Amino acid sequence: MTANRSPQTRAGVLTVGQVAERFDITVRTLHHYDEIGLLRPSDRSTAGYRLYTDDDLTRLQHVVVYRRLGFALEEIGLLLEHPESVEQHLRRQRAAVAARLDEMAELVSAIDRALERQMTNEPATTEDLKELFGEGFDDAQAEAQERWGDTDAWKQSRQRTKNYTKEDWAQVKAESDAVLAAFTASMDAGEPPTSTVAMDAAEQHRRSIHDRFYDCSHESHKGLGDLYLSDPRFTATYDEIRPGLSQYVRDAIYANAARHGA
16 A cells, blocks of 8 residues: 655645645635636646646735735736736735725724723713812712712712713812802902802802702702701811801802792
């Protein structure tokens, strides 16, 4: 019994198996290219096996590149039948690849923008809120939940704010800072809490609560104003900014409620 042997090849030519391995394609694919006339090997061994020359390998290289660029086999056949030099083929392929790279770069940019939008639409994390409102935010939230957790206002507030993004909370803080600035400016200017500017600051305060957290009527707002005087922590928060500011804010809230018939 004799052992099976690979066909003997001459120098400068490769068998179908060797070509398949070099170009990472299947032998079946090479046979198909031969059958449809896209790539017919230029030589045969004495036993009739396909042998590929350097020119065949150059043509196959073009086929492989054009296929990766999405060209159909029929299109590739037409391209390769043109009397073009290797350089011309390579330049066309390079231009096609460069265009594809530009498309991919634009696609990556679009994905990045979509990802950024998705990320900014994510609810704010605890770290985001600490960054905006300070390290005491957690304690304040826990205390508020313990005190008002069973109220409808608290439940409504939690429902509204659960999906607030960091940007949303930044806007809340900006509104709060603007209200506080309006109160202190009015107080520093010597305006009484019954003045229009003070009452407007109080209405701005109420609207921010009403729009951002829970339905806040003028009567509810008056109750909040009373809390600023009855709770030493609220009183301290305001009076540390301006002595007597807590009383001023409370009185402005009451004056604004009266202005609106409450």
